[in-house]
Each structure stands twice: as structure tokens, then as C-alpha cells.
């Protein structure tokens with residue numbers, strides 16, 4: 001079994017306009033999805049792993065301070 005890798009195989013949707021992972025509405029029977037938040041079709045989808053690495057979701061954006069919680 002490879003259940004531990006399941007998360008990386010999950011399909012997620014990333015809105016390029018909102019610049020975040022969003023929920024989507026599917027348009028008709030086509031493989032077209034619109035962002036539930038802003039309504040555009042500027043949505044990319046893929047596995048969590050590929051989206052995260054492609055859009056560098058793990059890295060803090062320029063100008064965005066990384067919050068460090070002191071122990």
C-alpha cells in the first residue's frame with residue numbers, strides 16, 4: 001500500500017488570479033474549471049506536488065514576511 005503518498009497525488013486547483021489554491025466549479029462536460037472565488041477560468045490543476053513545486057507555494061512571496069513563532 002502507498003497510502004502515505006496519497007496526499008501528493010491529490011488533485012488541487014490553483015487560481016492564477018487569486019494566486020492561491022481555490023475551489024472550483026466545473027463548466028459543462030468539458031475539462032474547464034472556474035474559480036469559485038473570482039470566477040475566472042484562469043485555473044490550473046494538477047497534483048498537489050506538481051502545483052506546489054510549479055507555483056512555488058512553499059516559498060514565501062516577495063514582500064511577504066514569514067511569521068516565525070518563538071518557542
Ligand SMILES: [Zn+2]
Nearest residue numbers: 015018035038
Ligand atoms: Zn480566482
